[in-house]
Amino acid sequence: EDQVTQSPEALRLQEGESSSLNCSYTVSGLRGLFWYRQDPGKGPEFLFTLYSAGEEKEKERLKATLTKKESFLHITAPKPEDSATYLCAASTSGSRLTFGEGTQLTVNP
């Protein structure tokens, strides 16, 4: 059975304090690792897709990396507007996306 686990469940940072979120996956035949941001009351907002170990993608203060067993979302010098829940999902055969439960990030000014 495909599994995606995110840690920590919640993370509180001070503005400017860099950190990383973890997404570990156990799936058969990874076809893509997706990262999303979700604000309260809204649908998940697409951030990145990673395909193979060693790949990295960046967007503003966010950088996603991928290894054979996990992915990291690095947040550099976060701002309060980066506060949200961050979700990762693994795509396997049949084009399904299996999601983790998310990391709730709070950035205090």
Place this chain on the structure above:
Amino acid sequence: DAGITQSPRHKVTETGTPVTLRCHQTENHRYMYWYRQDPGHGLRLIHYSYGVKDTDKGEVSDGYSVSRSKTEDFLLTLESATSSQTSVYFCAIRTFNLDTEAFFGQGTRLTVV
């Protein structure tokens, strides 16, 4: 925004009644998905479609059916709503261009009383 519209955005219904949620897309994407999101469970796949009249079950499909008679519309039906189906429902589409991406609608909050 990938041109995804979910309707209704909010609905309260009584136990035992049928309910249909609609997902409409404007960009002709082949793959469409229905998820539900609940505290402690995250996003779970209900059903998905890979073309007109081509659908398959996800991990929590019991009590739900889907139909896709046109590329742009994917309907989710709760045959006889139960309180355990109170949830936020999200529709998603998958794109396969230079990059593979998946975009979500804004969600439908369904309450079964």
